[in-house]
Amino acid sequence: MKRIHLLRFDGPPAALAPLFEAVRAEGLRAGWLELDPEPADAGDGSPPGESSGPLAEGRSEGRFAPGAAVSAGAFREAAVAPGRVVAIKRVVGPPVLRDLLREHFLGCALVMVRGGGPASAFEAELVEVPALETAAGSLRIAAPGQGTLELSPQGLAARLRRPRPWS
Numbered sequence: 001m002k003r004i005h006l007l008r009f010d011g012p013p014a015a016l017a018p019l020f021e022a023v024r025a026e027g028l029r030a031g032w033l034e035l036d037p038e039p040a041d042a043g044d045g046s047p048p049g050e051s052s053g054p055l056a057e058g059r060s061e062g063r064f065a066p067g068a069a070v071s072a073g074a075f076r077e078a079a080v081a082p083g084r085v086v087a088i089k090r091v092v093g094p095p096v097l098r099d100l101l102r103e104h105f106l107g108c109a110l111v112m113v114r115g116g117g118p119a120s121a122f123e124a125e126l127v128e129v130p131a132l133e134t135a136a137g138s139l140r141i142a143a144p145g146q147g148t149l150e151l152s153p154q155g156l157a158a159r160l161r162r163p164r165p166w167s
Contacts, residue, residue: 013069013077020073032069034079097125109160130166141166 009016013032023030069077070088077088105111113129116122130143139156141149143166151159159165 012065013072013074015072016069016074017072024073024075029075030073032074032077034069034077094121097122143167 016030020030066079066086067077067088070090075090079086101111112132113122113126116126120126128144130141130146133140133142135150138150138152141151141156143149146167149166156165
């Protein structure tokens, strides 16, 4: 692995846009790591790691602006706070569902997907993905071309060990 050089910088990512461009011109990648974007004790009485704040709620306040470094030209950006990490990465072209799953959910037996309807970049990839609905303590799975399956949460979890859990 090549050595990663670190520099401290206290300004906004946009101020480094020329540097990010120069690094890219050299065929290299620059990243942005935001450490402690919110205080460990938010002062709201919540335990550390469960505080409310910009990283916990996915909003931009104060110094931390999610996506600002990537927008300025950084290849990757990450913010770290007690109990959570947020990563943002520059991509070229439309996102590909299979790539997202491989990169961010490796090791997961189940990934719930919300969104991706009409006019979404993922619409075509999600056509064959079964839909899940909750119904009075049970889960109803409607798999395209296979009908409906009603299971308890435990039953669904047990089926996840199968190669084709919905059939």
